[in-house]
Amino acid sequence: MESMKAVVFHGPGDMRFETVPKPVPKEGEVCIKVKYAGICGSDVEEYKIGSDRAIPPIIFGHEFSGEIVEVGPGVSENRVGQRVSVNPILYCGECYYCKRGLINLCPYRRSIGRTLGVEKKRCDGAFAEYVCVPEFALVPLRDDVTFEEGALLEPLAVCLSGAKKGSFGEGESVLVIGAGPIGLMTIQFLKAMKAGNIVATDIVDSKLETARKIGADHVLNVKAQEIDRALDFVDGIGFDRVIIAAGVPSSLSDALRLVRSGGRIVMVGMIRKKIEIDPLPIVGREITVYGSYMFTKEMHEVMDYLSNKMLNVKDIITSVCSLEELPDMFKKLASDSEEIKVLVKVA
Numbered sequence: 001m002e003s004m005k006a007v008v009f010h011g012p013g014d015m016r017f018e019t020v021p022k023p024v025p026k027e028g029e030v031c032i033k034v035k036y037a038g039i040c041g042s043d044v045e046e047y048k049i050g051s052d053r054a055i056p057p058i059i060f061g062h063e064f065s066g067e068i069v070e071v072g073p074g075v076s077e078n079r080v081g082q083r084v085s086v087n088p089i090l091y092c093g094e095c096y097y098c099k100r101g102l103i104n105l106c107p108y109r110r111s112i113g114r115t116l117g118v119e120k121k122r123c124d125g126a127f128a129e130y131v132c133v134p135e136f137a138l139v140p141l142r143d144d145v146t147f148e149e150g151a152l153l154e155p156l157a158v159c160l161s162g163a164k165k166g167s168f169g170e171g172e173s174v175l176v177i178g179a180g181p182i183g184l185m186t187i188q189f190l191k192a193m194k195a196g197n198i199v200a201t202d203i204v205d206s207k208l209e210t211a212r213k214i215g216a217d218h219v220l221n222v223k224a225q226e227i228d229r230a231l232d233f234v235d236g237i238g239f240d241r242v243i244i245a246a247g248v249p250s251s252l253s254d255a256l257r258l259v260r261s262g263g264r265i266v267m268v269g270m271i272r273k274k275i276e277i278d279p280l281p282i283v284g285r286e287i288t289v290y291g292s293y294m295f296t297k298e299m300h301e302v303m304d305y306l307s308n309k310m311l312n313v314k315d316i317i318t319s320v321c322s323l324e325e326l327p328d329m330f331k332k333l334a335s336d337s338e339e340i341k342v343l344v345k346v347a
Ligand SMILES: [Zn+2]
Pocket: 040, 041, 042, 062, 063, 155
């Protein structure tokens, strides 16, 4: 049996660089030689506290790009050599939701780099030299899209989907809570979609600087100032839309206060704690709250944005490390808040 290098999650705080068996593509699958893989905020979250979505041992990594080097039975040999990214949502294709194109809501889906799905079966990801995925999950990269950009297609699709939720109006004012990778990528789409006044909040100045550089009109450090000061930028009326791109428990109450009457709140960030909110304004001020989970077809749309050079991904990638350095990088990310997006250069 051939072997490969990989970084394996063995439980919270325990990530190891190891030699493991190289996967062999099964029927309908391809084997990809990984080029770049991104570390997702959810990977760091699982690393810190763990959950039944990451039952060890498992290889993380659901944001990646690479080249097809082998195909399983039933897949055309012509695929070999193709440059690809991958949609990590391995939907069933048959259920109520899949039939309506809502693959992100498929209750039978599995997810690359997670133990998700009915049997909680391990589905290894791309923090490894090779990864096998079903052919239907492939998203071929256009020639003018780089492997680095290809590794960002998935989180970019999450952001595009969030930016589109609710009837978007040109010129509307948007408050983006959280200037991490999701917030920063969302701002770029909002800009491209011709939003008006965009205000970003965070507690890290360097991230806010990046937010300004990539298109936020105003930024607010909420460690130094009350978040309600954001209202100063919209004449005290409130924002047409508030996008929650952070997992901070207070952000939903903040959003309910800072959105204008009749406005919309889009939750992209996952608040993993039970919280108390005042539901009255939802009725009395006609506020709509949207949840936005993953995406459906957006990875392909993002390709257009990248092809047309409409996105700045350079300023979002703050570090690139090797597979061998990845366990230490996880340790660092568990406490460091300055990094935005970290890519692993695998080959
Ligand atoms: Zn992710």
